[in-house]
Amino acid sequence: MSHTAELIAVGTELLLGDIANTNAQMLSQGLSQLGINVFYHTVVGDNPERLRQAVAIAKTRADIILTTGGLGPTCDDLTKVALAESFGKKLVRHAPSEQRIRDRFAAMGHEMTENNLQQAMLPEGCTVLDNDWGTAPGAAFTAEGVRVILLPGPPWECENMFRYRAVPFLQDLVEGVIVSRTVKTFGIGESAAEAVLRPLMTRLQNPTLAPYAKPTGTELRITARAQTQAQALALIAPVEEEVKALLGEHVIGVDVRSVPEVVLSLLRERGLTLGTAESCTGGFMAKLMTDLPGSSAVFRGGVVSYTNEVKANVLGVPWAMLEEHGAVSPQVAQAMAQGARHSLGCDLAVSATGVAGPGPDERGNPVGLVYLGLAWEGGCYVKEFRAGNVARERVRRQSAQQGLDLVRRKLTGLL
Amino acid sequence: MSHTAELIAVGTELLLGDIANTNAQMLSQGLSQLGINVFYHTVVGDNPERLRQAVAIAKTRADIILTTGGLGPTCDDLTKVALAESFGKKLVRHAPSEQRIRDRFAAMGHEMTENNLQQAMLPEGCTVLDNDWGTAPGAAFTAEGVRVILLPGPPWECENMFRYRAVPFLQDLVEGVIVSRTVKTFGIGESAAEAVLRPLMTRLQNPTLAPYAKPTGTELRITARAQTQAQALALIAPVEEEVKALLGEHVIGVDVRSVPEVVLSLLRERGLTLGTAESCTGGFMAKLMTDLPGSSAVFRGGVVSYTNEVKANVLGVPWAMLEEHGAVSPQVAQAMAQGARHSLGCDLAVSATGVAGPGPDERGNPVGLVYLGLAWEGGCYVKEFRAGNVARERVRRQSAQQGLDLVRRKLTGLL
Numbered sequence: 001m002s003h004t005a006e007l008i009a010v011g012t013e014l015l016l017g018d019i020a021n022t023n024a025q026m027l028s029q030g031l032s033q034l035g036i037n038v039f040y041h042t043v044v045g046d047n048p049e050r051l052r053q054a055v056a057i058a059k060t061r062a063d064i065i066l067t068t069g070g071l072g073p074t075c076d077d078l079t080k081v082a083l084a085e086s087f088g089k090k091l092v093r094h095a096p097s098e099q100r101i102r103d104r105f106a107a108m109g110h111e112m113t114e115n116n117l118q119q120a121m122l123p124e125g126c127t128v129l130d131n132d133w134g135t136a137p138g139a140a141f142t143a144e145g146v147r148v149i150l151l152p153g154p155p156w157e158c159e160n161m162f163r164y165r166a167v168p169f170l171q172d173l174v175e176g177v178i179v180s181r182t183v184k185t186f187g188i189g190e191s192a193a194e195a196v197l198r199p200l201m202t203r204l205q206n207p208t209l210a211p212y213a214k215p216t217g218t219e220l221r222i223t224a225r226a227q228t229q230a231q232a233l234a235l236i237a238p239v240e241e242e243v244k245a246l247l248g249e250h251v252i253g254v255d256v257r258s259v260p261e262v263v264l265s266l267l268r269e270r271g272l273t274l275g276t277a278e279s280c281t282g283g284f285m286a287k288l289m290t291d292l293p294g295s296s297a298v299f300r301g302g303v304v305s306y307t308n309e310v311k312a313n314v315l316g317v318p319w320a321m322l323e324e325h326g327a328v329s330p331q332v333a334q335a336m337a338q339g340a341r342h343s344l345g346c347d348l349a350v351s352a353t354g355v356a357g358p359g360p361d362e363r364g365n366p367v368g369l370v371y372l373g374l375a376w377e378g379g380c381y382v383k384e385f386r387a388g389n390v391a392r393e394r395v396r397r398q399s400a401q402q403g404l405d406l407v408r409r410k411l412t413g414l415l
Numbered sequence: 416m417s418h419t420a421e422l423i424a425v426g427t428e429l430l431l432g433d434i435a436n437t438n439a440q441m442l443s444q445g446l447s448q449l450g451i452n453v454f455y456h457t458v459v460g461d462n463p464e465r466l467r468q469a470v471a472i473a474k475t476r477a478d479i480i481l482t483t484g485g486l487g488p489t490c491d492d493l494t495k496v497a498l499a500e501s502f503g504k505k506l507v508r509h510a511p512s513e514q515r516i517r518d519r520f521a522a523m524g525h526e527m528t529e530n531n532l533q534q535a536m537l538p539e540g541c542t543v544l545d546n547d548w549g550t551a552p553g554a555a556f557t558a559e560g561v562r563v564i565l566l567p568g569p570p571w572e573c574e575n576m577f578r579y580r581a582v583p584f585l586q587d588l589v590e591g592v593i594v595s596r597t598v599k600t601f602g603i604g605e606s607a608a609e610a611v612l613r614p615l616m617t618r619l620q621n622p623t624l625a626p627y628a629k630p631t632g633t634e635l636r637i638t639a640r641a642q643t644q645a646q647a648l649a650l651i652a653p654v655e656e657e658v659k660a661l662l663g664e665h666v667i668g669v670d671v672r673s674v675p676e677v678v679l680s681l682l683r684e685r686g687l688t689l690g691t692a693e694s695c696t697g698g699f700m701a702k703l704m705t706d707l708p709g710s711s712a713v714f715r716g717g718v719v720s721y722t723n724e725v726k727a728n729v730l731g732v733p734w735a736m737l738e739e740h741g742a743v744s745p746q747v748a749q750a751m752a753q754g755a756r757h758s759l760g761c762d763l764a765v766s767a768t769g770v771a772g773p774g775p776d777e778r779g780n781p782v783g784l785v786y787l788g789l790a791w792e793g794g795c796y797v798k799e800f801r802a803g804n805v806a807r808e809r810v811r812r813q814s815a816q817q818g819l820d821l822v823r824r825k826l827t828g829l830l
Contacts, residue, residue, distance in 0.1 A: 014439075014440075014443070014456070015443055015453045015454065015455075015456070016443055016444070016447050016453075017439075017440045017441065017442070017443030017444030017445075017447060018444075018627065019440065020435050020436065020437050020439070020440040021435065021436055021439065021440075021456070022435050024429075024432075024435070024436065024458070025429075025432045025434065025435040025436075026432065027432070028429070028430055028431055028432030029431070029432030029433075030432075032431050032432060038430045038431075039430065039459070039460060039462075039465060040430075040457065040458065040459055040465070040469070041429070041430070041436070041456070041457070041458035042455065042456070042457055042458075043439070043455065043456035043457075044455055045454060047454075050454060050455070053476075054455070057472060061468075276698075276719070278698075278701075281705075282701050282702055282704070282705025282706075282710075282714075283691075283693075283699070283700070283701030283702040283705060283717060283719065284698070284702050284705075285698070286693075286697050286698030286701075286719040287697055287698040287699050287701075287702045289697070290696075290697025290698060290699075290719070290721065290771075290811075291697075291807075291808065291811070293772070293773050293807055295697075295721075296721055296722075299697075299721050300721055300722045300724070300725055301718065301719045301721040301722060301725035301729070302698060302718070302719035302721075303716065303717070303718055303719070303729070304691070304698065304701040304705070304716045304717035304718070304719070305716045306705065306710075306711055306714050306715055306716040306717075307711075307715045307716060309715070309760055310715060310716035310759055313758065313760070314716070314718070314729065314758055314759070343728065343729055344725055344729070345724055345725075345728070356705075357708070358708050392706075393706065396705075396706070
């Protein structure tokens with residue numbers, strides 16, 4: 001039997017646009033993974049009457065209601081009061097929750113005001129959802145054929161309370177288990193990947209295969225439903241192999257996040273070091289690498305050469321080359337990578353020089369034209385990349401990722 | 416008379432959690448600025464029947480309905496069909512829109528398939544909202560006492576269509592004008608700013624004053640309502656001065672976005688150039704500067720010195736200093752800035768060396784301890800900054816911004 005959930009977010013800050021309803025996104029993903037349909041999201045302010053109306057509507061069209069927000073003392077526990085009332089339940093004092101709240105304040109050395117104890121008033125007969133990530137406990141109960149789950153609003157609390165408290169409360173609605181594995185690609189768009197995979201996607205029923213466009217590259221999610229985890233994984237395995245074979249060198253790994261992460265682990269495995277020489281990407285490649293904990297073991301450093309003087313004086317690019325070919329040229333990309341390898345003392349160095357925009361450069365090179373270079377002991381490779389006439393941020397992000405992807409390709413024998 | 420809007424977002428991708436409903440946030444902010452109340456957001460999938468039900472409910476509780484999404488050919492123009500039906504209107508062919516679509520395809524040199532012409536079918540008697548940011552036109556009409564506005568889903572299109580097409584259609588509902596100015600700060604938290612401004616906030620009625628925490632620094636928004644723009648600005652001016660006086664050197668500007676933006680315009684005004692020398696921030700400062708169009712006029716380049724070898728060989732930090740004080744020290748911060756100024760040939764150079772985490776460094780320096788250096792002709796300044804034991808990403812972002820803030824302080828005479 002299939003189940004339908006409605007999400008009700010409570011908070012005037014959402015209606016004023018101070019924050020986006022990211023909890024709804026997280027919960028929708030989680031419920032989809034459980035095989036539970038979500039047909040509506042509703043957002044309502046800190047207003048008891050309008051909240052009661054939203055609940056009355058949700059009852060008619062969903063058999064699971066998840067609320068977020070409106071649980072703490074600053075909003076008078078609005079959500080708890082309204083939901084208990086909507087389902088004809090009284091609020092009763094929950095002694096263990098009261099003790100938890102007293103203990104929490106004592107541990108922090110803060111004085112507890114009486115309004116905090118209101119948080120220990122919970123719908124009678126409910127399952128109390130202990131909050132290990134904040135103060136206000138959540139609650140879950142079943143009434144009038146509807147499962148009701150009340151979660152706190154702060155995203156960190158909401159996500160953990162959903163995963164560790166709400167999911168167990170919903171587990172009996174889920175038949176078997178649902179398991180996903182994600183094949184991560186780089187350098188192929190969502191629609192191009194879909195074109196290649198369309199026959200496979202059409203043929204499949206369990207597992208299913210779905211593409212997702214992310215800023216870090218297209219993802220192919222394979223999702224299987226089975227009685228056990230092992231059975232689900234066994235269903236996924238042959239499809240995973242087929243997807244990898246169809247997408248070939250674009251595949252950077254399974255259940256990995258991004259090209260820089262893959263580059264970091266390849267470098268660690270092989271005991272090699274990396275450096276960067278960046279013009280148009282202006283430090284973006286270095287930032288992507290050093291965003292990762294553990295990068296200091298393999299990343300030696302970089303040079304951002306935003307002027308010809310820095311290209312010549314720090315990276316040793318010959319002035320004659322800069323004058324003859326211009327800074328945006330394959331020759332200069334190669335010389336930058338070789339110069340960086342030398343001055344930074346690293347095994348591999350990657351370079352980028354191009355036109356980030358918003359306008360063409362003084363030689364008339366168009367926005368989005370980028371030359372990427374890779375230098376190693378005894379060799380060099382240069383690639384022309386055209387990001388197209390897109391926003392500056394996008395040219396830079398794509399070029400930085402393309403540059404680091406050259407390192408991945410070299411280390412996996414594709415170059 | 417006060418007006419009430421309901422936002423209806425159409426898209427199964429929202430219910431699957433593939434994206435967050437950021438359009439609702441943007442529209443809520445925009446409507447609040449117009450003095451229009453938003454009482455509910457609703458999200459519904461690509462399902463005509465459920466969309467019609469959502470519209471039927473919205474009609475009973477709002478006199479303005481704004482929909483987003485479901486306009487293009489891939490979703491069969493779901494929203495237009497359902498909304499026209501809900502308000503008893505026929506769809507009729509709009510010749511100028513048809514011509515626009517044909518012209519657009521011709522200009523791109525693409526062949527146009529017939530389903531694209533469906534986008535030129537619009538509710539009879541509606542105001543057509545020309546889409547200069549995408550293909551599908553929007554529409555607006557008034558029926559049964561409700562203003563209905565249909566906007567496209569992609570955020571970039573939605574935002575521009577709201578600002579330049581929907582707002583004029585709503586202007587007659589707004590009494591007078593609402594004008595905001597935002598005092599941007601850096602280096603003071605939201606609660607600290609609020610503590611200083613509390614008496615002023617309590618006293619004010621028109622204009623109002625509200626703090627907002629942003630990753631780029633706390634913002635203080637002053638909003639006035641008046642008959643004319645000039646009257647509103649006259650109400651804002653004395654409050655703006657008072658806020659500036661109370662927050663002093665934390666104020667980086669009014670209606671500006673971030674420290675790097677302010678640094679760029681200060682450097683341009685004074686005809687000075689900047690370079691960076693980065694250890695723990697790993698290229699983040701260079702990236703923040705080169706994110707900005709026009710930065711090549713003042714930003715010369717940077718060195719990411721993630722190892723002592725690069726600090727010594729490229730930046731000229733003495734080995735003896737690195738051994739005696741360690742890389743994370745005020746001495747090395749100063750030497751890095753001075754070395755970068757020399758090797759990059761810039762007027763000012765800013766440096767950062769510290770512990771980004773996740774663990775302390777090999778000398779036991781704690782996560783979040785960062786030394787920032789600034790070197791100029793004939794002088795140098797070093798600042799110790801403690802980001803605290805927070806996530807690596809946060810240490811790096813805060814340190815990069817703190818480093819660039821030294822440049823702002825120097826150029827505005829605060830150092």
